[in-house]
Amino acid sequence: xxxxxxxxxxxxxxxxxxxxxxxxxxxxxxxxxxxxxxxxxxxxxxxxxxxxxxxxxxxxxxxxxxxxxxxxxxxxxxxxxxxxxxxxxxxxxxx
Numbered sequence: 001x002x003x004x005x006x007x008x009x010x011x012x013x014x015x016x017x018x019x020x021x022x023x024x025x026x027x028x029x030x031x032x033x034x035x036x037x038x039x040x041x042x043x044x045x046x047x048x049x050x051x052x053x054x055x056x057x058x059x060x061x062x063x064x065x066x067x068x069x070x071x072x073x074x075x076x077x078x079x080x081x082x083x084x085x086x087x088x089x090x091x092x093x094x095x
Contacts, residue, residue: 001052001060003028003045008059013041016062019082021045026052029070031085032062038089040070 003018013032020029026045031038041062046052051060065073067086074082 001046001050003030003043006043006060006062008056008061013062016041019085020077020079029065029073029082030062031089032064034064040065040067040086040089 003021004016007013007016012035014036015031015033017031018028019031021027026047028043028045030041030043032041033039034041041064043060043062044053046060051058054061054063067089071083071086074080074086
């Protein structure tokens with residue numbers, strides 16, 4: 001499933017912006033509004049008719065990452081743009 005088409009759970013998630021996709025592992029990271037707060041979400045995309053993971057009640061969903069975990073990932077792959085998106089998603093300084 002294309003990550004930009006994943007919009008569930010509707011009551012919690014808005015404004016999905018995919019910021020990283022690893023085509024080899026079929027894995028994506030997105031900047032989202034989760035309950036009106038900027039957060040980082042991840043998912044395995046699946047292929048063809050496969051919804052990927054996570055999913056709930058037959059709908060593809062996102063998994064919200066703790067911000068420090070998201071930041072550690074961005075730093076580990078050397079993605080400065082993603083690092084800035086994550087740092088901007090919190091009022092609490094992340095180091």
